[in-house]
Amino acid sequence: xxxxxxxxxxxxxxxxxxxxxxxxxxxxxxxxxxxxxxxxxxxxxxxxxxxxxxxxxxxxxxxxxxxxxxxxxxxxxxxxxxxxxxxxxxxxxxxxxxxxxxxxxxxxxxx
Amino acid sequence: xxxxxxxxxxxxxxxxxxxxxxxxxxxxxxxxxxxxxxxxxxxxxxxxxxxxxxxxxxxxxxxxxxxxxxxxxxxxxxxxxxxxxxxxxxxxxxxxxxxxxxxxxxxxxxxxxx
Numbered sequence: 001x002x003x004x005x006x007x008x009x010x011x012x013x014x015x016x017x018x019x020x021x022x023x024x025x026x027x028x029x030x031x032x033x034x035x036x037x038x039x040x041x042x043x044x045x046x047x048x049x050x051x052x053x054x055x056x057x058x059x060x061x062x063x064x065x066x067x068x069x070x071x072x073x074x075x076x077x078x079x080x081x082x083x084x085x086x087x088x089x090x091x092x093x094x095x096x097x098x099x100x101x102x103x104x105x106x107x108x109x110x111x
Numbered sequence: 112x113x114x115x116x117x118x119x120x121x122x123x124x125x126x127x128x129x130x131x132x133x134x135x136x137x138x139x140x141x142x143x144x145x146x147x148x149x150x151x152x153x154x155x156x157x158x159x160x161x162x163x164x165x166x167x168x169x170x171x172x173x174x175x176x177x178x179x180x181x182x183x184x185x186x187x188x189x190x191x192x193x194x195x196x197x198x199x200x201x202x203x204x205x206x207x208x209x210x211x212x213x214x215x216x217x218x219x220x221x222x223x224x225x
Contacts, residue, residue: 004153032212043115043202043216051212089153097209099144101153 002027002094006102014110015082021075021105023090028068031093035064035075038087038104047088048075080109113137115217117203123223124193132188132220136205143186144214145178146202154202160186161209193224 003026013019023033032051036044048057048064050073056065063076077084087106091099116135124130136143141162146154156170160180171177175193180186190197200219207213 006153034212041218043218044204045216046213049212091154093212098156098159099154099214100156101146103151103153 002030002092002100004090004092004100004102006088006090006105008105009103010106010108012108012110013080015080017080018076018078019080019107021077021088021090021107023073023075023102025071025073025092025100027094028071029095030068031095031097033064033066033073033090033092034099035062035073036089036091038089044089077107082109082111085109115203115205115215117201117217117220119220120218121221121223123225126195126224127192129189129191130193130222132190132201132203132222134186134188134203134205134217136184136186136203137215138184140205140207140215141183142206142209142211143180144204144206145186145188146204147172147199148202148219149199157188157201159209190222193222195224198222198224 005024007022034049035047038044050057050066061078066073087104089104091101118133143160145157148154158178162183163180175191178188202219204214204216
């Protein structure tokens with residue numbers, strides 16, 4: 001059974017710092033991996049999608065990597081801003097087309 | 112519509128009462144998903160629809176939970192005889208079809224059972 005784990009559960013850093021969020025999964029048979037952002041009281045917004053054949057994706061200050069063989073993904077946020085404060089969730093799409101979710105990392109960027 | 116719409120946005124109900132949660136997906140999206148998110152937890156998959164069909168209902172937590180979709184559009188998630196452990200955010204999402212990578216979420220229905 002696929003399990004997704006995110007470390008750390010919470011992170012607080014000063015504005016301007018670069019940071020890395022981690023996601024690990026137990027079964028390498030995935031179609032893709034996505035990173036989402038969730039703001040309090042809001043739905044989820046997709047940030048980056050990495051197909052199983054890809055190694056990384058970039059969007060602005062965000063870079064996500066995927067190492068399928070080791071079951072790991074990282075989300076790198078450069079030059080963090082207070083507006084980046086949110087909960088970041090990773091999800092893998094398994095062989096049944098279902099999204100399996102991590103519990104998220106709650107990120108606080110201090111001005 | 113422009114996005115996935117869920118109602119009610121907040122619901123407080125007494126233990127033992129039935130509740131209905133509604134999801135209106137993006138027009139033209141054939142795939143619709145229901146998830147549950149408890150406080151501080153990730154999303155728990157409940158059920159998906161391809162058109163009006165839900166091939167796999169094994170993700171529903173108990174037989175008190177049921178879901179239907181009519182006309183390939185609106186879906187309702189019904190919880191009968193609510194219990195306090197049902198308190199959570201219920202998120203609906205839709206995508207163009209089951210294989211689509213892009214999935215759009217509603218803002219959720221916050222259910223509190225007292």
